[in-house]
Amino acid sequence: MSSPISCEGEMIELSRLKKRFGGVVAVDELTLNIRRGEFFGFLGPNGAGKTTTIKLMAGLLKPTAGRMRIGGFDVVEQPLRAKSIIGFIPDRSFLYEKLTGREFLVFIAEVYGLEPKSYKPMIASLLKEFELTPWGDELIESYSHGMRQRLVICSALIHHPQVILVDEPMVALDPKGVKLVKELFTRLCQQGVTIFMSTHTLSLAEELCHRIAIIHRGRLVAVGTREELRKRASIPQTGLEDIFLELTREEDESVNSAGKDTGVNPQA
Amino acid sequence: MNRLILLVKTQGLILKHRVFRLRKGVLFKGSLLGTLALLFIAGYYLFFHRIFSYLDSIEEFPLFFVLGLTERLLGMVFLASFSMLLFSNLLTSIPTLYLSRDLDLLMSCPLKRGNVFFFKWSGSMLNSSYMVLIFSLPIFAAYGRVFEAGVFYYLMLGGIMLLFILTPAAIGGVVSLSLMRFLPAKRIHQLLTSLGVICLVIIVVLIRLLRPEQLWNPGSAENFTNMLNRLTVPSSPYLPSFWATKALLFARSGDYVSLSRYLCFMLAAAVGTIGLLLIIARKIYYEGWASAQESKKKPHRLREGTILDRSIRGVLKRVNPIYRALLIKDIKVFLRDATQWSQLFLLGALIFIYLFNIKNIPLPTPFFRNIVSFGNLGLGGFVLAAVAARFAFPATSVEGKSFWIIHSSPINYRGFLWSKFFLFVIPLLLLAEVLVYSSNLLLKVDRYFMTMSLGTIFLMCVALTGLGVGMGALFPRFEVENYAKIAVGTGGLFYMIVSLVYIAIIVGLEVNPVYLHLSRQLDPHFGGWAYSIPFYGGVVLISALVTWLPMRMGVKALRRYQLS
Ligand SMILES: Nc1ncnc2c1ncn2[C@@H]1O[C@H](COP(=O)(O)OP(=O)(O)O)[C@@H](O)[C@H]1O
Ligand SMILES: [Mg+2]
Numbered sequence: 001m002s003s004p005i006s007c008e009g010e011m012i013e014l015s016r017l018k019k020r021f022g023g024v025v026a027v028d029e030l031t032l033n034i035r036r037g038e039f040f041g042f043l044g045p046n047g048a049g050k051t052t053t054i055k056l057m058a059g060l061l062k063p064t065a066g067r068m069r070i071g072g073f074d075v076v077e078q079p080l081r082a083k084s085i086i087g088f089i090p091d092r093s094f095l096y097e098k099l100t101g102r103e104f105l106v107f108i109a110e111v112y113g114l115e116p117k118s119y120k121p122m123i124a125s126l127l128k129e130f131e132l133t134p135w136g137d138e139l140i141e142s143y144s145h146g147m148r149q150r151l152v153i154c155s156a157l158i159h160h161p162q163v164i165l166v167d168e169p170m171v172a173l174d175p176k177g178v179k180l181v182k183e184l185f186t187r188l189c190q191q192g193v194t195i196f197m198s199t200h201t202l203s204l205a206e207e208l209c210h211r212i213a214i215i216h217r218g219r220l221v222a223v224g225t226r227e228e229l230r231k232r233a234s235i236p237q238t239g240l241e242d243i244f245l246e247l248t249r250e251e252d253e254s255v256n257s258a259g260k261d262t263g264v265n266p267q268a
Numbered sequence: 269m270n271r272l273i274l275l276v277k278t279q280g281l282i283l284k285h286r287v288f289r290l291r292k293g294v295l296f297k298g299s300l301l302g303t304l305a306l307l308f309i310a311g312y313y314l315f316f317h318r319i320f321s322y323l324d325s326i327e328e329f330p331l332f333f334v335l336g337l338t339e340r341l342l343g344m345v346f347l348a349s350f351s352m353l354l355f356s357n358l359l360t361s362i363p364t365l366y367l368s369r370d371l372d373l374l375m376s377c378p379l380k381r382g383n384v385f386f387f388k389w390s391g392s393m394l395n396s397s398y399m400v401l402i403f404s405l406p407i408f409a410a411y412g413r414v415f416e417a418g419v420f421y422y423l424m425l426g427g428i429m430l431l432f433i434l435t436p437a438a439i440g441g442v443v444s445l446s447l448m449r450f451l452p453a454k455r456i457h458q459l460l461t462s463l464g465v466i467c468l469v470i471i472v473v474l475i476r477l478l479r480p481e482q483l484w485n486p487g488s489a490e491n492f493t494n495m496l497n498r499l500t501v502p503s504s505p506y507l508p509s510f511w512a513t514k515a516l517l518f519a520r521s522g523d524y525v526s527l528s529r530y531l532c533f534m535l536a537a538a539v540g541t542i543g544l545l546l547i548i549a550r551k552i553y554y555e556g557w558a559s560a561q562e563s564k565k566k567p568h569r570l571r572e573g574t575i576l577d578r579s580i581r582g583v584l585k586r587v588n589p590i591y592r593a594l595l596i597k598d599i600k601v602f603l604r605d606a607t608q609w610s611q612l613f614l615l616g617a618l619i620f621i622y623l624f625n626i627k628n629i630p631l632p633t634p635f636f637r638n639i640v641s642f643g644n645l646g647l648g649g650f651v652l653a654a655v656a657a658r659f660a661f662p663a664t665s666v667e668g669k670s671f672w673i674i675h676s677s678p679i680n681y682r683g684f685l686w687s688k689f690f691l692f693v694i695p696l697l698l699l700a701e702v703l704v705y706s707s708n709l710l711l712k713v714d715r716y717f718m719t720m721s722l723g724t725i726f727l728m729c730v731a732l733t734g735l736g737v738g739m740g741a742l743f744p745r746f747e748v749e750n751y752a753k754i755a756v757g758t759g760g761l762f763y764m765i766v767s768l769v770y771i772a773i774i775v776g777l778e779v780n781p782v783y784l785h786l787s788r789q790l791d792p793h794f795g796g797w798a799y800s801i802p803f804y805g806g807v808v809l810i811s812a813l814v815t816w817l818p819m820r821m822g823v824k825a826l827r828r829y830q831l832s
Contacts (some may be wrong), residue, residue, distance in 0.1 A: 021832075052832075058676045060831040079827075084678035094669035096597065098604040103577070103597075110593035111677050139604075155673075 010069075011036045011163055011194040012057070017066035019052050019218075026052040028218040030066070034196065034211075036162075039189045041209030042198040045248055049218040050198035051091060054167045057196070058088040070163055084112065087161030091168040093152040097141035101132055101151050104140060105158060112159035119158060126154040130180065145172040153181065157188075164188065164195045170204060182208060202244055216248045272383045275374075279391070301758060313406035320414035339517060342411065346432075346509035346516075349404045353433060356396035357440025364392035365441070365553070366448055366560040375557065385549045393437035401429060408516065417520045424519035424527070431534040432512045438541035445548050448556040508537055576600065590679065591687040598691055601666070608751070615655060619703060622651065626707045634714070635786065641713040642782055645704070645721050646775045649728045652700050653767035660692040660736035661763050662754040664826070665745045672831055681826040685741055685819055693733040700729045716785050720778070727811035728774060732767055738818025739763045742825045770814050777806050 012034040019027040027049045034040045044050050055061045057068055059079045068075040073082040096104060102123065109119035127133045130150040135143065143151065149172040156164065164185075170178050185195055185208065199205055205212050206226055213223040222229055222243075229243055319341075323334050365388050374384045405425075412421045511530045518527035580599055584592045602608050626644065664685070667674055674684065704725045708718050743759030754760060781800035 055832065060672060060675050062828070062830055080678040080680060083676060086676070088672075088676045090672060094672070096601060096670050096673075098601045099597065103600070107593050107597050108673070108677070110589050111679055113590060113678075 009036050010034065011038070011071055012040075012196060013067075013069040014053075014057075015067045017053070017056065017068060018064045019049075019056055019061060020064045026218050027056065027063075030215070030218075030220055032213060032220070032223070034194060036194055037189060037192045039185065039195045039208055039210045040197065041205035041212040042196060042215065043200070043202065043205050043212055043244065044198075044215040045200060047217075048215045050200075050215060051167055052218075053215070054088075054090075054165050054196070054198055057165055058086060059083055084159070085162040087156035087159070087164045089152055089156045089164065089166040089169060091171065093148050095140045095143075095148060095151065098139060100137050100139055101143070101147075102127065102136040104151065105155055108155040109158045114159060122158055123154075126157060129184070130154055130177075146174055146177055149173055150177060153184075162193060164193060164197075166195065166197045168199055169197065170199070170201065214244060214248070221248070271379050272387060275379070275383070275387045301761070304761070309402065309406055312403075313410050316407045316410035317414060320411055324414055338411065338415075339513065342408075342516060343510070343513045345404055345407050346513045347507070349400050349432070350436060350507065350509035350512075352400050353397060353436035354440060356400070357393065357437045358443060360396040361389065361392045361437075361440045361444040362448065364388050364395070365444060366557055371557065375554075381554050382546070382550060385553050386546075389437070389441050389545070389549075392441075393433065396440070397433040397437065401433070405429065411516075412520065415520055418522075420522070421519050425516065427531070428512055428515050428519070428534070431531070431538050432508065434538040435508050435534070435541050438538070438545045441545045442541065442548055445545070445552055445556060448560060449552045508534060511537075576603070587687075588683070591683050594679075594684060594687050595691055598666075598688070611658065615699075618651065618655075619699075622647075622703065623706060623710065626710050634712070635789070637711045638713050638717050638782075638786065641708055641711045641717050641721060642775075642778070644707055644711070645724055645778075646771055648700065648704050648707075648721075648725055649732070649771040649774070650768070651703070652696065652725075652729055653732050653764060653771065655699065656692070656696060656732045656736040656767070657755045657760050657763055660688075660696070660733050661740040661760055662751045663688040663692060663737050664741040664822070665748060665754050666751055667744075668746050668749065671744075671746045675829065675831050681823045685737060685823050685826065689733060689737045689819065692737065693730060696733055697726065697729050700725045714789075720782070724774065724778065724807065727807060728771065731770060731811040731814040734815030735767060735770070735818045736763060738820070738822035739766070741822030742818065744826075744829070746831075770810070773810060774807055777803050777810075 010033050012032065014030050014032045017027055017030040018025070030049075030053065032040075042050055042053065052061065056063050057070060057075060059075055059082065062076065070082045071085045073085075075082045096107075099107065105123045105126070106119065109123065114122075124133075127136050130153065132147065132150055132154070135147060140148065140151070149169070153169070156166075166185075169181055173181065185197070189195055197205075197209070209226075211223065211225050212229060214221045214229075320338065323329070323337055326334075329337075365385070368388070371384075371388070374387075375381070408425055408429075409422075411417075412425070511533045515527055515530035515534065518524075518530065577596065577600075580596050581592070584595060587595065626640075701722060704721050705718075708721060713721075739759065739762070740754075743762070745754055745757065745759070748754050748757075781803050784800060
C-alpha cells in the first residue's frame with residue numbers, strides 16, 4: 001500500500017500517552033518505543049490498563065493526551081493509514097454470526113483492499129494452518145470460543161500486517177492452539193513483523209518476548225529484556241514471577257510510603 | 269420457596285440498579301420517553317372517553333342499542349387483547365424459557381427446576397402482557413368513567429385483568445414446552461417469528477376487512493337491530509375474552525351473581541391451564557432446555573452460500589470492492605436472519621391496507637380525487653418514514669458488538685455510510701414509487717399530479733433515507749440485540765419527529781403550486797407557472813439538505829466514536 005517505517009526503524013512510538021475514563025486514569029503517561037521485528041510483551045495484573053492501551057493503538061479509543069505513531073503514521077491524525085498496517089486481535093471477539101468462516105475472511109480481505117488473486121490462496125492456507133478447513137463453510141454462530149479466536153487470528157493476518165496488536169491471545173485456546181499461535185508469532189517476528197502482546201501470564205511473556213514492559217495502574221513500572229529486569233531487581237536469582245509480584249505490590253504500598261528497595265528505574 | 273423469593277429479590281436488585289444508577293443522559297432520555305408515554309396514554313384515554321360519551325349522548329339512539337354497541341366494542345377490545353396476549357406469550361416464552369443467558373447459571377445452581385421454570389415463566393408473562401395492559405386499561409377506565417361506575421368496578425377491573433393475563437400466558441407456555449420437546453431451539457425461534465408475523469398480518473387484514481368505520485357511519489334509514497347484528501364480534505361463550513367482557517359489564521351494572529359466575533369461569537381456566545403447565549414443565553422442561561443447548565451449537569452447513577455470493581457480486585460488479593464487501597455482508601446477514609426478513613410480511617400487509625383504503629374512499633369528482641392524491645403524498649411520506657425508521661435508521665447499529673471489526677479496519681466512514689444509504693434507498697424508492705403510482709392510478713388523477721407526486725415521493729424517499737442512515741450513525745446503539753427496539757428508542761423517536769417536520773414542510777411548500785394547478789383546472793386562463801418554481805425549488809433544496817447534512821454529521825460522529 002504505502003511505505004511507512006520512520007527513519008529510526010521504530011514501529012511503535014507511544015509518547016506520554018494518557019487515557020482517562022471519567023475519574024479513572026486507565027493509562028497514565030505511557031512512553032514506549034518498539035523496534036521493527038521486536039516481540040514486545042505487555043505485562044500487568046487485571047485492570048492495569050493493557051486492553052485500554054491496545055484499543056488506543058488500534059484506533060478504537062481516542063487518547064486524552066499524548067501521541068501514538070505506528071509505522072510512522074500518527075494514529076489520531078492518519079487513522080486509515082495506521083490501521084491498514086495493523087493486525088488487531090481483541091481479547092473478546094464478536095463476529096458476524098450469520099457469515100461462514102470463509103465468507104468472513106473474504107470480507108476482511110476485501111475491506112483491506114486485497115484482490116481475489118492474492119487472498120484466495122492466503123485464506124485457504126490460513127484455514128489449513130489453524131485447522132479450520134472443515135469448518136470453513138459453517139456459520140460462525142456454530143463455532144466454539146476457541147474456534148472464533150482462531151478465526152480472528154486468521155483475519156488479522158490476511159493483509160500481511162506490519163504490526164500485530166494482540167490482547168490476551170491464549171485465553172480461549174486449547175494447548176494445541178496455544179502451540180500453534182506461539183510458533184506462528186515467533187515466525188512472523190523473524191520475518192520482520194512487530195508484535196505487541198498483552199498478557200497477564202508471566203511464563204508466556206518470558207518464553208516469547210524480546211522485551212517486556214510491566215504496567216500497573218496505568219503506569220509503566222519497568223521495561224527491559226528478561227535479564228535486564230532480573231538484574232535490576234534486588235534478588236538476582238529469582239524468576240520473573242517474583243519480580244512481577246514485587247513490583248506490583250511495591251506500587252500498592254507506595255501509595256502510603258514511597259517505594260524504593262527494588263532499585264528498578266521505571267524510566268528504562 | 270425461599271429460593272424463589274431469592275430469585276425475585278435478585279431481579280428487583282437488578283431493576284433498582286438500572287433505575288438508580290442511570291447516567292445523566294440516560295436519565296434525561298428516560299424521563300423524556302416517560303413523559304411522552306404518559307401523554308400518549310392520557311390522549312388515548314381521552315379519545316375513548318370521547319367515543320363512549322358520544323355514544324351515550326346521541327338522543328335518537330335507544331338505550332339497548334348504546335349498551336349493545338358498547339358491549340360489542342368491549343368484546344372486540346378483549347378479543348384483540350386475548351389474541352395479542354397469546355401471540356406475545358408464544359413469542360417471548362421460548363426465548364426466555366430456553367435461550368436466555370442466565371439459564372446456564374440458574375440451572376447449575378442448587379435450585380429446584382420447578383422454581384427456575386416458574387421464575388422464568390412469570391418473567392415472560394409480565395414482559396408479554398404489560399403492553400397489552402397499557403393499551404387496554406385506558407379503554408376500560410374510560411368506559412367506567414362515562415357510564416358512572418363506582419370504586420367496586422375499578423377494583424374488579426384489576427382482578428379481571430389479572431385473571432385475564434394468566435390463561436394466555438399458561439397456554440403460551442404449554443405450547444412452547446410441547447414445541448421445544450420436538451424441535452431444536454434456533455429453528456423454532458425463527459419459525460415462530462415468521463409464523464407470528466404472518467398471524468399478525470392476518471389479524472390486521474381481518475380487522476381492516478371488518479371495516480370498523482361502518483360503526484360511525486350509520487345509514488339513517490337503517491334499523492338499529494340490523495346494525496347491531498351486522499357488527500357481530502366473532503366470539504364464543506367458551507372464550508376467556510367473552511367471560512372477561514361479561515364480568516366487566518356485570519361489575520359495572522352491579523349484578524354480583526352473574527359477575528361471580530364469570531369470575532369463576534376465568535379462575536377455573538387460569539388454575540386449570542397453569543396446573544397443566546406446571547405438570548408438563550416438570551416432565552419436559554429440563555430435557556427441552558438441555559437439548560436446546562445442543563442445538564444451538566449444531567453446525568449448519570451453507571450450500572446456498574456460493575450462489576447467493578455470486579449473484580450479489582454479479583449485480584454489484586461495478587461497485588468499489590471495499591464497499592461491495594460491506595454490501596455483500598449486510599445483504600447476507602439480513603437474508604439469513606429470519607427475525608429480520610420476516611418483517612417484510614408486515615410491510616406487505618401495510619401496503620395492502622393502504623391501497624385497500626384508498627380504493628374505498630368515496631370520491632365523486634376529479635377535483636376531490638386530486639386533493640386526496642395530494643394528501644396521500646403526506647401519508648405516503650409518513651409510511652416511508654416509519655419503514656425507514658425500522659430498516660434504515662438501525663443500519664449502523666446492526667453492526668452490533670461486531671463493530672470493532674469495522675472500527676479497527678481502514679474503512680473510510682464516508683463510504684461506509686453511503687453504501688448503507690444506497691442499500692436502503694433503492695428498495696425504499698421501489699416501494700414508495702409503486703405505492704404512489706398505484707394509489708394515483710386508483711384515484712385516476714391527472715398527469716400533473718402524477719408527475720408531481722412521483723417526483724416528490726422520490727425526493728422524500730432519498731431525504732428520509734439519508735436522514736435515517738445519518739441519524740442512526742449519530743445515535744448508534746451497538747449493545748442492542750433486537751433491532752426492532754432501536755426504531756422505538758429515543759433516537760428512533762427523534763428521527764420520526766424530524767421526519768414528520770420535514771414532510772410537513774415539503775407538503776406545505778407544495779400547497780401553493782397545487783392550488784394554482786387546481787385553479788387552472790377551473791379557469792384555464794389562470795397563469796402562474798413561474799410562480800410555482802420557487803416552491804418546487806425549495807422542495808428540492810430542502811430535500812437535498814435533509815439527505816446530505818445528517819449523513820455528513822453521521823460520518824463525523826463515527827470517526828470520533830470510541831468503542832470501549
Ligand atoms: N469504558 C470504560 N469506562 C470506564 N472505565 C474503564 C473503561 N474501560 C476500562 N476502564 C478502566 O480502566 C482500567 C484499565 O482497564 P483495562 O485496560 O481493561 O485493564 P486490563 O486489560 O489490563 O485488565 C480499569 O480500572 C477499568 O475499570
Ligand atoms: Mg484486558
